[in-house]
Amino acid sequence: MAKKKRNEDAQLNSEISIEQRETEGLSLGTIVRRRFLAHRAAIASLIALAVITLLAFTSVGIVIGGNGSLITDPNTGRLAVDGFRVPGWWTYNWYENYDILNPGGTPTMTLWPFSPGEHPFGQDTLGKDIFARVMRGTQQSLTVIFLVGLISTVLGVVIGSVAGFFRGWLDSLLMRFTDTIIIIPTLVLGAVLGRTFGGNAWSLGILLGLIAWTGLARLVRAEFLALREREFVDAARVAGASNFRIIFRHILPNSIGVIVVNATLLMSAAILIETSLSFLGFGITSPDISLGQIISEYNEAFKTRPWLFWYPGLFIVVIALAINFVGDGLRDAFDPRQRRLPRTDGALQDLKRLIGKRRAGK
Amino acid sequence: MTTASSSSSLHTVDTDSVVTLNDVKVHYPVKEGALQRVTGHVKAVDGVDLSIARGKTLGLVGESGCGKTTLGRVISGLVAPTGGDIWMDLSAQQQLDVNRLRGVNEAEMTAQDRQMWKDLTLNSRLGSMSREKQRQYRRNCQVVFQDAFSSLNPRQLVRDIVGRPLRVHEQTSGAELDKKVIELLERVGLGAEHLLRFPHQFSGGQRQRISIARALALNPEFVILDEPTSALDVSVQAQILNLLVDLQAEMGLTYLFITHDLGVVQHMADHIAVMYLGQIVEYGPTDQVFDSPLHPYSRVLRDSNPSLEGERNRDWELSGTVPNPIEPPHGCRLHPRCPVAAAGCGWSVSDVMSRTEENSPVIFETIKTVDRSDDYNAQINFENEGDAQGFVSQLNGSVINESMHRPPEVRGASVKVSFNEVSDASLEQIQDGRWSSCIRTQERGTLPDLNKSQQVNGKEGQ
Numbered sequence: 001m002a003k004k005k006r007n008e009d010a011q012l013n014s015e016i017s018i019e020q021r022e023t024e025g026l027s028l029g030t031i032v033r034r035r036f037l038a039h040r041a042a043i044a045s046l047i048a049l050a051v052i053t054l055l056a057f058t059s060v061g062i063v064i065g066g067n068g069s070l071i072t073d074p075n076t077g078r079l080a081v082d083g084f085r086v087p088g089w090w091t092y093n094w095y096e097n098y099d100i101l102n103p104g105g106t107p108t109m110t111l112w113p114f115s116p117g118e119h120p121f122g123q124d125t126l127g128k129d130i131f132a133r134v135m136r137g138t139q140q141s142l143t144v145i146f147l148v149g150l151i152s153t154v155l156g157v158v159i160g161s162v163a164g165f166f167r168g169w170l171d172s173l174l175m176r177f178t179d180t181i182i183i184i185p186t187l188v189l190g191a192v193l194g195r196t197f198g199g200n201a202w203s204l205g206i207l208l209g210l211i212a213w214t215g216l217a218r219l220v221r222a223e224f225l226a227l228r229e230r231e232f233v234d235a236a237r238v239a240g241a242s243n244f245r246i247i248f249r250h251i252l253p254n255s256i257g258v259i260v261v262n263a264t265l266l267m268s269a270a271i272l273i274e275t276s277l278s279f280l281g282f283g284i285t286s287p288d289i290s291l292g293q294i295i296s297e298y299n300e301a302f303k304t305r306p307w308l309f310w311y312p313g314l315f316i317v318v319i320a321l322a323i324n325f326v327g328d329g330l331r332d333a334f335d336p337r338q339r340r341l342p343r344t345d346g347a348l349q350d351l352k353r354l355i356g357k358r359r360a361g362k
Numbered sequence: 363m364t365t366a367s368s369s370s371s372l373h374t375v376d377t378d379s380v381v382t383l384n385d386v387k388v389h390y391p392v393k394e395g396a397l398q399r400v401t402g403h404v405k406a407v408d409g410v411d412l413s414i415a416r417g418k419t420l421g422l423v424g425e426s427g428c429g430k431t432t433l434g435r436v437i438s439g440l441v442a443p444t445g446g447d448i449w450m451d452l453s454a455q456q457q458l459d460v461n462r463l464r465g466v467n468e469a470e471m472t473a474q475d476r477q478m479w480k481d482l483t484l485n486s487r488l489g490s491m492s493r494e495k496q497r498q499y500r501r502n503c504q505v506v507f508q509d510a511f512s513s514l515n516p517r518q519l520v521r522d523i524v525g526r527p528l529r530v531h532e533q534t535s536g537a538e539l540d541k542k543v544i545e546l547l548e549r550v551g552l553g554a555e556h557l558l559r560f561p562h563q564f565s566g567g568q569r570q571r572i573s574i575a576r577a578l579a580l581n582p583e584f585v586i587l588d589e590p591t592s593a594l595d596v597s598v599q600a601q602i603l604n605l606l607v608d609l610q611a612e613m614g615l616t617y618l619f620i621t622h623d624l625g626v627v628q629h630m631a632d633h634i635a636v637m638y639l640g641q642i643v644e645y646g647p648t649d650q651v652f653d654s655p656l657h658p659y660s661r662v663l664r665d666s667n668p669s670l671e672g673e674r675n676r677d678w679e680l681s682g683t684v685p686n687p688i689e690p691p692h693g694c695r696l697h698p699r700c701p702v703a704a705a706g707c708g709w710s711v712s713d714v715m716s717r718t719e720e721n722s723p724v725i726f727e728t729i730k731t732v733d734r735s736d737d738y739n740a741q742i743n744f745e746n747e748g749d750a751q752g753f754v755s756q757l758n759g760s761v762i763n764e765s766m767h768r769p770p771e772v773r774g775a776s777v778k779v780s781f782n783e784v785s786d787a788s789l790e791q792i793q794d795g796r797w798s799s800c801i802r803t804q805e806r807g808t809l810p811d812l813n814k815s816q817q818v819n820g821k822e823g824q
Contacts, residue, residue, distance in 0.1 A: 231513035
């Protein structure tokens with residue numbers, strides 16, 4: 001009798017949908033990894049980000065330490081940047097003037113047949129190499145983005161979760177503090193502090209990170225307030241779980257979607273804030289450069305030399321988009337209720353099938 | 363010897379208990395204004411005495427908002443009581459001792475009593491016993507929650523959900539853990555193939571089975587079932603209930619079954635406690651309570667339960683809605699809604715006001731102000747004398763009038779009312795093992811007749 005009942009149960013349980021079978025028997029880590037790898041836009045964006053980062057840091061090299069100002073090298077008599085300089089593989093750097101090759105400094109890059117030429121992104125009126133400048137600007141902007149992303153996410157998550165989980169006076173205190181930070185305009189604070197602490201990518205990134213966490217903290221708090229009342233949290237408590245464990249194993253994983261999406265939005269907002277600050281002349285200041293600063297510096301040449309905008313603008317858009325796509329992919333990968341694995345075949349297979357059908361039809 | 367002193371406490375003194383509650387209260391402060399001043403308390407649970415016998419099922423029934431879930435949460439340690447004591451694992455003799463000693467002032471205790479009280483509080487009282495004991499209580503007392511959908515963490519695999527308590531309390535891991543989890547899953551009718559799945563991949567009934575497996579992981583003695591079947595459809599309900607019955611027989615579990623479904627409780631429970639507005643109004647063996655309720659509320663609850671045999675007696679019905687739990691009615695808390703309420707049931711000024719508002723809204727509109735000297739005495743001011751006379755004639759002949767200290771005095775445009783003070787109703791043993799807090803039942807020994815008092819009600823309803 002009991003056996004028969006158990007058999008019926010087993011039969012009932014074996015009736016699971018095809019979607020479920022795809023994730024059947026896999027551990028959480030494997031599923032997350034597979035889902036992320038199957039998210040084409042996210043993977044493409046991750047590759048694009050990696051390529052851009054690699055290109056930016058290896059091409060013109062990096063400067064470690066120093067105050068970033070330009071000095072004349074006593075040995076060679078040429079301009080150099082203060083600090084320890086690791087040279088890159090690109091022949092030109094971002095601060096020296098070179099002979100103007102093409103009339104007006106137009107880009108030397110041709111797409112078909114592909115050849116970069118001497119100055120692929122063109123030159124400005126003084127003969128500076130725009131490729132080198134964009135690469136240096138990308139370095140600086142990327143530094144700011146990742147610092148802001150890291151600092152504000154950590155701050156926002158910690159403050160939001162403590163406030164939402166413990167509630168009471170701690171919540172009031174932290175949220176009033178958050179409100180105080182919110183009412184200070186980011187741009188003004190960034191401008192003032194940027195001026196005070198110098199237009200360095202690191203200090204700018206840290207400063208922006210210290211004021212950009214507020215929105216995330218509120219969202220995380222709201223998530224925590226909602227999730228801590230759920231019965232699975234009670235169940236964990238009955239089983240004897242500590243507060244620490246409930247926060248890290250039960251509530252935080254369930255708010256990962258909100259956190260990831262918001263963190264990526266923050267990072268793409270950071271590139272725009274950094275750009276606007278530099279554009280206004282408060283962020284990373286000359287002689288050092290950022291993507292925003294390049295645009296700001298050349299804004300009079302908008303009609304006559306558009307390439308001075310195109311390339312820094314293109315990099316801003318690509319970086320912001322790529323970060324958002326990666327965030328999207330992460331969120332989907334972490335959500336176990338996401339029923340379907342993204343398709344493993346692609347548009348190409350669709351096309352082949354379509355053609356195959358047509359042929360069969362004929 | 364001691365049963366006399368325990369007349370106000372409710373105990374199954376003839377058996378060991380897994381949990382004993384003494385006068386447990388949960389009051390939530392109501393805060394108002396910018397300064398968050400406490401203006402009152404919501405009395406979710408207000409003085410509950412209860413004892414749950416080992417190996418038995420106690421059904422806790424009552425309407426939504428009566429405090430039954432809060433009581434369950436107090437027992438499971440999720441909510442700290444604002445008053446009263448919770449004891450674990452008391453023998454019959456110890457329950458008697460606790461009852462006796464609670465009535466004695468600590469300063470007046472004999473040295474022997476003091477030692478006994480000290481031992482009891484250190485060994486078995488929640489809050490004052492050792493951490494180790496507290497932990498043991500946690501292990502022994504598990505909960506199955508109402509909502510099978512929100513009681514499982516959507517980000518965890520079944521292996522982690524069910525196996526987590528084992529890992530924490532018994533330091534099992536790896537293949538050993540998997541084996542144990544599979545054992546548990548098989549026990550509740552699931553199988554090894556479900557080990558690595560997420561909660562959303564299961565149906566409601568299966569999820570509730572997972573909840574039960576999680577609760578059973580630590581081999582508890584006592585499981586609190588907080589409406590475990592109310593979110594499931596009827597066919598699955600029966601499966602889960604049968605599973606629970608089988609498990610109880612197999613593992614010797616004690617259940618506290620919290621529900622508002624009387625059919626389910628009749629099927630499951632050995633004893634039943636009926637709750638109304640934070641208090642237990644009736645306690646007794648399930649069959650007897652269903653056959654002959656000793657409290658009007660139980661009677662109404664039983665009669666309102668639809669059955670397959672068709673309509674039962676619909677004469678017993680409550681009027682009005684649940685009173686405000688911040689200021690519960692005096693005397694018996696049911697009296698403003700009770701079909702057999704009499705003069706001695708605890709009428710007060712608030713009852714007059716709400717009764718008037720409900721039955722004669724026109725007269726209620728003419729009331730200008732109410733000056734209360736206390737809950738039982740007040741002066742009600744009207745626009746003119748006519749309205750005041752109307753108010754008094756509306757009161758005439760009702761239970762409310764009978765319960766007044768002296769008839770309402772009309773002085774110009776105001777009416778003076780004054781009621782007899784009535785002490786709050788408490789549970790008393792009516793028959794062997796049958797307890798009721800109905801004041802009238804306590805006087806008569808049986809539930810009062812409906813017909814006689816219905817006439818009184820009928821008149822007053824005009």
